């Protein structure tokens with residue numbers, strides 16, 4: 299259980315943590331029911347509880363996923379000595395989420411897992427306000443980790459929007475776990491150990507790093523900066539980020555070299571009719587004049603926009619990582635600026 303708590307508390311890029319409860323042969327509903335009922339449900343669920351069951355079936359005699367889900371709900375209820383109420387798992391719905399059980403049938407072999415996280419882990423609890431096209435917090439943390447940022451050199455995001463990249467950067471630099479101020483599904487389990495959870499929180503607070511590098515975040519939109527500051531305050535890192543409302547052309551980086559990690563507008567979600575080619579050309583010029591020798595990681599859906607940053611900047615990006623942002627395929631261009 300300590301591992302379950304630690305993973306949910308500390309993982310920066312995972313979406314959820316599943317606990318494997320069992321794996322068994324199930325080629326008929328009776329077999330599925332008998333085996334599933336015997337799993338140790340009482341540690342995690344209570345009779346009468348709302349449960350959602352998500353089922354996938356591949357090359358198995360039990361192929362009707364909804365029927366498998368209903369049978370599993372019956373088996374779970376009987377395993378608990380009562381019944382459970384079968385519900386849909388809808389993270390957008392009002393009110394508490396049902397417990398989520400996942401079943402996967404492949405070649406008549408059934409694997410049962412329980413979601414330990416509840417709301418997806420990108421929901422850290424700090425981002426109530428979001429500007430246009432915010433990044434998922436897990437993706438922002440992923441960009442920082444993939445950029446190779448060492449957590450001790452300066453960091454700059456000149457298109458910060460609601461502040462997701464600099465906030466995740468401050469959490470990384472301080473060594474603070476992203477899940478410290480939210481609830482998790484495991485907190486509702488009958489065997490939840492609040493004292494153990496509290497001790498993990500205290501350990502992580504005690505390990506908070508005292509010194510962090512300059513983290514600079516700017517955006518030309520005053521509303522975005524206000525939201526970013528409110529989000530940073532909720533994340534407990536308001537004092538760790540220097541926010542400025544300014545256009546990218548006005549950016550003044552601290553002595554470096556450091557890292558520029560950013561998600562400029564790229565047309566699909568934020569275009570505003572502006573000339574994106576000019577914006578990228580201007581961004582390239584800022585990097586050339588003000589950030590020589592810095593590292594850069596730029597998230598963008600369109601490689602031709604990266605080319606607009608100028609030959610030298612574009613040639614500096616020697617790695618291109620394929621990612622998905624809000625369902626859109628994007629690439630993270632990573633490199634060290636060779637000028």
Ligand SMILES: C[S@@+](CC[C@H](N)C(=O)[O-])C[C@H]1O[C@@H](n2cnc3c(N)ncnc32)[C@H](O)[C@@H]1O
Nearest residue numbers: 432433457458459460462517518519545546563
């Ligand atoms: C894709 S959004 C960034 C989203 C951000 N990563 C987040 O998680 O909220 C791009 C941002 O660039 C800003 N922007 C557009 N043109 C700009 C410019 N010339 N200078 C500075 N910021 C600009 C927009 O206001 C917008 O907030």
